[in-house]
Amino acid sequence: MDDLTEMLKGTLEGCVLEIIGSEETYGYAITRQLNELGFADVVEGTVYTILLRLERNKLVQVTKRPSGVGPPRKFYSLNDAGREELAKFWAKWQYVSSRINKLKEGGR
Amino acid sequence: MDDLTEMLKGTLEGCVLEIIGSEETYGYAITRQLNELGFADVVEGTVYTILLRLERNKLVQVTKRPSGVGPPRKFYSLNDAGREELAKFWAKWQYVSSRINKLKEGGR
DNA sequence: CTCCGCTACTCGGTGATACCGTATAGTGGT
């Protein structure tokens, strides 16, 4: 599958929110999860920029813990604002994807 | 539904391609179709930038015709490259939306 | 012991895209 970056705009951040929401985790591991999920070309730098943005926007709680196999990890979990944002993301996704699928099926 | 613009990045162009692919039409009418389809906040300016880009990328054939109710209209139809691009768009959409839905259903 | 590889995060800069506001212009109604 060739370049998906443009189509991921606005959705990748939501995916990261979902991953954090289901389990407290950290940037490097999130990148690996996204890769295994099929977003093979997503690299660390991209995920870290998203995480820093989430932190700046106060949607996550951050805890730094030593790793044992490398530098310390920054663990992220959602706060109330983050959970609200996640819910809004899925509502938008539901809305947009249903309209696009309707267009695809010739719904006009 | 609040602001969808970020989520439409990378998909709105595909939607316009689909609309053009199903019927030869012009910018103003495409905007109205998108609005009726549920993308209520998409305005003319946005559609015209997409159309100019499609033209620049040689994905469409353009014919100018008088209107009778206003200035002349530029009618767009897909050429071979445009049809190919449209097929690629739907393949990408299928790929991305299925992965995101899997993530949503807790597929990890 | 030094180099390499894997883990792990930061940050400045780039390119693509949708959006906004404004301008231009044709037609018809008041």
Place this chain on the structure above:
DNA sequence: ACCACTATACGGTATCACCGAGTAGCGGAG
């Protein structure tokens, strides 16, 4: 004469994913 609707163009903006280089900790191969 003005306004509303139709119709297109264009310069500037914000946001986002991406890229590349840098920093840093740990363990194993040579």
